[in-house]
Amino acid sequence: MQSNEPPRKTPGERAxxxxxxxxxxxxxxxxxxxxxxxxAVKAESVARIHAAVRELxxxxxxxxANLRRSRRSIVGxxxxxxxxxxxxxxxxxxxxxxxxxxYRLVTVSSAEKTEREAAQTEALLDWRVAGMIVVxxxxxxxxxxxxxDQKVATVLxxxxxxxxxxxRVSVNNVEASAAVIRELVARGHRRILxxxxxxxxxxxxxxxxxxxxxxxxxxxxxxxxxxLCGPDVASAMHAMASRFDEGRLPTAIFTxxxxxxxxxxREVERRGLVMPRDLSVVGFDDIEWMQVTHPPxxxxxxxxxxxxxxxxxxxxxxxxxxxxxxxxxxxxxxxDLRGSVAGPPA
Amino acid sequence: MQSNEPPRKTPGERAxxxxxxxxxxxxxxxxxxxxxxxxAVKAESVARIHAAVRELxxxxxxxxANLRRSRRSIVGxxxxxxxxxxxxxxxxxxxxxxxxxxYRLVTVSSAEKTEREAAQTEALLDWRVAGMIVVxxxxxxxxxxxxxDQKVATVLxxxxxxxxxxxRVSVNNVEASAAVIRELVARGHRRILxxxxxxxxxxxxxxxxxxxxxxxxxxxxxxxxxxLCGPDVASAMHAMASRFDEGRLPTAIFTxxxxxxxxxxREVERRGLVMPRDLSVVGFDDIEWMQVTHPPxxxxxxxxxxxxxxxxxxxxxxxxxxxxxxxxxxxxxxxDLRGSVAGPPA
DNA sequence: CTGAAAGCGCTTACAG
DNA sequence: CTGAAAGCGCTTACAG
Numbered sequence: 001m002q003s004n005e006p007p008r009k010t011p012g013e014r015a016x017x018x019x020x021x022x023x024x025x026x027x028x029x030x031x032x033x034x035x036x037x038x039x040a041v042k043a044e045s046v047a048r049i050h051a052a053v054r055e056l057x058x059x060x061x062x063x064x065a066n067l068r069r070s071r072r073s074i075v076g077x078x079x080x081x082x083x084x085x086x087x088x089x090x091x092x093x094x095x096x097x098x099x100x101x102x103y104r105l106v107t108v109s110s111a112e113k114t115e116r117e118a119a120q121t122e123a124l125l126d127w128r129v130a131g132m133i134v135v136x137x138x139x140x141x142x143x144x145x146x147x148x149d150q151k152v153a154t155v156l157x158x159x160x161x162x163x164x165x166x167x168r169v170s171v172n173n174v175e176a177s178a179a180v181i182r183e184l185v186a187r188g189h190r191r192i193l194x195x196x197x198x199x200x201x202x203x204x205x206x207x208x209x210x211x212x213x214x215x216x217x218x219x220x221x222x223x224x225x226x227x228l229c230g231p232d233v234a235s236a237m238h239a240m241a242s243r244f245d246e247g248r249l250p251t252a253i254f255t256x257x258x259x260x261x262x263x264x265x266r267e268v269e270r271r272g273l274v275m276p277r278d279l280s281v282v283g284f285d286d287i288e289w290m291q292v293t294h295p296p297x298x299x300x301x302x303x304x305x306x307x308x309x310x311x312x313x314x315x316x317x318x319x320x321x322x323x324x325x326x327x328x329x330x331x332x333x334x335x336d337l338r339g340s341v342a343g344p345p346a
Numbered sequence: 347m348q349s350n351e352p353p354r355k356t357p358g359e360r361a362x363x364x365x366x367x368x369x370x371x372x373x374x375x376x377x378x379x380x381x382x383x384x385x386a387v388k389a390e391s392v393a394r395i396h397a398a399v400r401e402l403x404x405x406x407x408x409x410x411a412n413l414r415r416s417r418r419s420i421v422g423x424x425x426x427x428x429x430x431x432x433x434x435x436x437x438x439x440x441x442x443x444x445x446x447x448x449y450r451l452v453t454v455s456s457a458e459k460t461e462r463e464a465a466q467t468e469a470l471l472d473w474r475v476a477g478m479i480v481v482x483x484x485x486x487x488x489x490x491x492x493x494x495d496q497k498v499a500t501v502l503x504x505x506x507x508x509x510x511x512x513x514r515v516s517v518n519n520v521e522a523s524a525a526v527i528r529e530l531v532a533r534g535h536r537r538i539l540x541x542x543x544x545x546x547x548x549x550x551x552x553x554x555x556x557x558x559x560x561x562x563x564x565x566x567x568x569x570x571x572x573x574l575c576g577p578d579v580a581s582a583m584h585a586m587a588s589r590f591d592e593g594r595l596p597t598a599i600f601t602x603x604x605x606x607x608x609x610x611x612r613e614v615e616r617r618g619l620v621m622p623r624d625l626s627v628v629g630f631d632d633i634e635w636m637q638v639t640h641p642p643x644x645x646x647x648x649x650x651x652x653x654x655x656x657x658x659x660x661x662x663x664x665x666x667x668x669x670x671x672x673x674x675x676x677x678x679x680x681x682d683l684r685g686s687v688a689g690p691p692a
Numbered sequence: 693c694t695g696a697a698a699g700c701g702c703t704t705a706c707a708g
Numbered sequence: 709c710t711g712a713a714a715g716c717g718c719t720t721a722c723a724g
Contacts (some may be wrong), residue, residue, distance in 0.1 A: 013416075014474075014496065016717055027695045032719060042693060061473050063409050063418070064717040070359075072409070082434040082441070091428045093456060104469070106452055109441060118503035123450070126405050128360075150360065170699040234633055288579055289635035292611035360703055373711040388709060410701040412717040588708060699720080708710085 015056035023052035035060060038087040051222035056247045062104065066128075075315065076124035076132045077107040078117060081232070085287050086258065086304065087135070093308035094133065101172075101316065103130065110137045112231040117142035125150055131315050135159060139202035141166070153318040155311050159203045160328075167318060168328040169311040175201050176300050177210030177256070180282050184252050185218040185333070188343045189280065193243070195236070195260035207256045207284060210326065225250060229260040236263035244271060251344035252280040258287050265293060276342035295339025306331050354395045361402035369398035381406060388432035408450065412474075421661065422470035422478045422547070423453040424463060427578070431633050432604060432650065433481070436503075439654035440479065447662065449476065456483050458577040462490035471496055477661050479503060487512070499664040501657050505549045506674075514674040515657040519549050521675060522646050522679040523556030523602070526628050535626065537596035539571045539589070541555045541582070543604035543660060551632060553602045554588040571596060575606040582609035597690035598626040604633050611639060622688035632682065641685025652677050 017035075021028040022157050026045050032276060033039045034049045041049075052058070066072040077094055079087040098105040106124065110117035115136045121143035131153040132140050140161045143146055147154050148317060160168040184192055194211055196204035207224060215221045227243050229236040239261040255261040259282030273279055275295055283290065286299040310329050318324065349413045363381075367374040373389050379385045380395045388393075398404070412418040423440055425433040437453050444451040452470065456463035460483045469488035470478060477499040480487050487493055487506045493500050494511060504512040530538055542550035542556055554572060571590050575582040586609040589595075601607040607629030619625055621641055629636065632645040656675050664670065 017719095020719080028718080029695060029697095031693085031696090036719090040693060045693085059468065061474065061717055062472055063474070064413060064700090065718075065719070067413070068700095068719050069700080082428070082437045083431055085429055085434065085605075088428040088431065092455060094456070095428070096457075108451075109438060111438070111442075116716085125410055128407065128409070129559045175382055232603075262634055262638055269375060269638055269640050269642070287635075288608055289639075292608055292615055293635075293639050294615050296615070319687065357694050363703095364701080374702080375704085375711060375713095376709085378712090382703090386709060391709080407701055410716090413701080413718095415716080556708070697721095697724090698717085700718090702716090704715080705713095707712090 014061075014202055015058040017058070017060070020049065020055055021060050025054065067313055070128065071130040072128045073103050074127060074129045075103045075105050076121075076127070076129040076142040077105055078124070078132070079107065079109050080112045080135055080137055082109050084258065086302070090135075090308055093305055094312065097308060097312040101312075110142070112137055112139060114142040122146060122149040126145045127151065131155075131319055133311055133315060136161070138198075138200045139205075140164070142188050151322070153315060153322060155315045155318070156201055157307065157311055161202060165326055167308055167314045169314065169327050170203065170306065170330055171333050172303050172330050173206035174210035174213070177254075177284070177337065178214035179282075180220070180300060181211045181214035181336055182253055183337060183341070184280065184282070185214070185220065186256070186343065187280070189250075189252040190220045190223045190344075191225070191252075192220075192223065193227055193250040193253045195227050195229050195240075195253060195255040195257075195264065195324045197229050197231055197236075197257050197260065199228070204256055211254065213292075223250075229255075229257075229263065229322060233259040233262055236260045237266060240267045249279065250283070252341075254282045254284075254302045256284045258283060259283040261285070261287075261290070261297065261299075265297070275340045278345055280342055280344070281340045282337075291338070293340075297338055298338045298341045301336055302335045303331055303333065358408075361404040363404070363406070365402055366395065366398045366404050369401065370394040398454045402579075414541055416474065417476040418474045419449050420473060420475045421449045421451050421477040422473070423451055423478045424466055424470070424478070425453065425455050426458045426481055426483055428455050429602065432631055432648070436481075436654055437680075439651055440658065443654060443658040447658075449522045456488070458483055460484060460488040468492060469609055471498065472589075477501075477665055480663060481505060481630070482507070484537045484544070484546045485551075488508075497668070499661060499668060501661045501664070503657055505547050511672055512666065513660045513672050515653055515660065515673075516549065516676055517648050517653065517679050518676050519552035520556035520559070520593075522681065523553040523600075523630070524560035525681055526600055526630075526646060527557045527560035527564070529683060529687070530626065530628070531560070531566065533626070533687065534567045535598040535599070536566045536690075537571070538566075538569065539573055539596040541573050541575050541586075541601040541610065543577055543582075543603050543606065544577050545574070550602055557600065569596075573665060575601075575603075575609065579605040582606045583612060586610055586613045595625065598628070598687075600628045600630075601631045604629060606630040606631075607631070607643065607645075609634070611643070612669060624691055626690070627686045628683075628687055637684070644681055644684045644687045647680045647682055649677055649679065 017028045017031050021031045034041050076240040095105055108120045117137045118342045133155050135158045139159045155167045157169050160170045215224045229239045238261040253264050255264050282298040284300045286301040356509055363374045363377050367377045380387050391512055454466045463483045479501050481504045485505045501513045506516045542588050561570045573583045582605040590613045599610050601610050628644040630646045632647040636643040
């Protein structure tokens with residue numbers, strides 16, 4: 001880091017590599033070489049160059065530096081929604097990972113719309129990003145053709161397609177969801193409501209499938225109910241409210257993403273129901289507030305940090321070896337059964 | 347938006363303006379002119395150029411396009427923490443605002459560390475951003491000298507310094523906090539705990555000042571207690587736990603940022619206290635989960651969208667008229683007194 | 693060990 | 709109406 005008061009000679013204008021070269025009495029090519037630690041340069045020149053860099057407060061323009069290469073040292077990250085803390089946390093982890101790796105991270109959101117995801121992807125490709133990390137809006141990159149066409153190293157995250165030419169990282173959605181159902185069944189529940197956002201998302205489909213498989217095992221498939229809750233908190237509130245209005249509630253709700261958990265609790269609260277006496281609730285995704293409710297909400301914990309680390313490592317690996325065939329990694333979730341779960345009402 | 351399958355001639359390589367020029371039988375300069383809608387060009391040439399652009403799936407490289415100007419068409423946004431939904435929401439609003447304005451948004455976080463804020467600012471300046479929107483880590487931009495030196499249009503947000511050469515947008519922290527105290531006093535509270543993150547942050551200081559002013563008016567200054575809760579949820583949990591351990595709690599807690607609200611509720615929950623019977627709680631910042639707790643938590647609502655819109659308008663204005671003297675805008679908050687507030691225990 | 697020249701993908705005067 | 713040339717801030721062969 002440089003000091004707070006860069007001793008620039010020309011306030012308002014940044015020094016260029018030519019200014020440094022002039023001051024150090026060498027050519028711009030030599031400055032460039034020294035700055036990137038390449039080749040053999042006379043010690044005297046090196047010293048003069050470093051002095052000039054300090055004197056002028058010179059810092060290279062990373063965008064111009066990459067112009068001659070076909071790819072910029074930028075990684076693009078596309079998430080569905082900044083307001084969801086799960087993705088917020090993901091962004092924070094990637095930002096930390098990008099530091100020191102020599103890549104800059106540019107993060108954009110698709111707002112859960114495929115057209116926007118496509119437009120954002122194209123915009124990042126316009127920047128000649130070296131790589132991309134994408135949480136596809138509905139399980140398949142919206143600008144898949146362009147990504148493949150331009151051969152940009154890409155890792156898909158969270159909502160990953162079954163078949164794809166890209167690297168993938170996800171959690172063990174099927175098994176984690178099955179485990180939740182098994183726990184509920186073990187406590188005596190039969191009538192269980194599942195709350196996915198939509199069945200177009202591959203991760204949601206996997207969660208429903210896992211839950212259903214466990215239900216089949218327990219022979220309670222016919223008692224399982226699926227409520228589509230839509231992309232965000234607003235839609236989930238609406239869906240839950242309608243369902244609660246209908247009456248004859250199940251004895252347990254397993255919400256498959258955090259906005260639905262929020263919506264379910266809101267209805268529980270509004271109608272004066274008491275967890276877990278009247279209703280058990282388990283959410284997929286653990287968020288900080290889930291431990292300040294009364295009782296705390298049981299949750300499937302996604303290891304965000306591990307997901308980000310694995311994905312970043314995969315991306316770096318692919319940038320190093322573009323030819324390798326795509327790999328898939330599945331990270332295991334943990335189930336924390338908190339106070340919101342008990343047996344069904346007597 | 348272009349179709350999913352760009353009909354590129356050279357897969358893997360993007361077409362350049364030279365490719366377009368060659369195909370359309372004109373010079374690159376003419377293509378450039380047409381693409382930016384400048385100057386007079388023969389209708390025939392225009393048609394051939396558009397045809398070539400489509401044929402090759404050409405899209406300009408916005409970074410290269412800006413190289414000749416001293417500033418890139420990029421706006422940098424620095425927030426303290428992506429994991430805080432208040433800032434997540436802010437980022438989402440700015441992203442939407444940037445679209446269609448011809449600027450691309452590059453968002454980074456300071457992780458509540460001034461050194462990181464300084465480094466992130468320098469990095470964005472390296473990119474020659476046209477403008478910056480900064481939520482200063484502790485009330486004053488960490489790389490202030492560089493921002494001023496390079497004359498980059500800058501708007502400060504949320505935690506704004508008292509005196510500064512930059513445009514500022516904040517909420518009416520003093521008055522909003524005073525209003526909370528007045529409401530609590532009106533309900534009979536005297537012993538009130540304030541929970542700021544730190545007194546180094548100008549917005550926190552203003553909130554404390556506003557609360558204190560109202561307390562003075564009500565002659566209860568000596569009953570006010572201030573608990574520093576630190577930068578994030580973890581530190582706030584720790585601070586709250588220690589304070590609750592001490593015993594002799596106040597009758598009301600006014601947390602001045604959402605992590606402290608979370609921490610306060612966690613202690614309430616852990617110790618089996620009942621709101622508002624044993625304790626009233628009001629938080630500064632409204633977050634979605636605050637309405638799914640029992641009872642819902644009273645909150646000072648910051649109008650994130652209005653804040654973002656005002657700040658963006660200011661930035662655009664300053665880019666248009668760099669010479670004008672800095673302006674300050676204060677946006678009003680709304681107080682929603684929900685079930686977590688009542689009179690003190692009898 | 694060093695520098696002149698060409699190039700990255702565009703735009704900007706300028707000349708015609 | 710159009711194009712050749714120079715330039716933005718760097719890097720990359722290449723020649724010496």
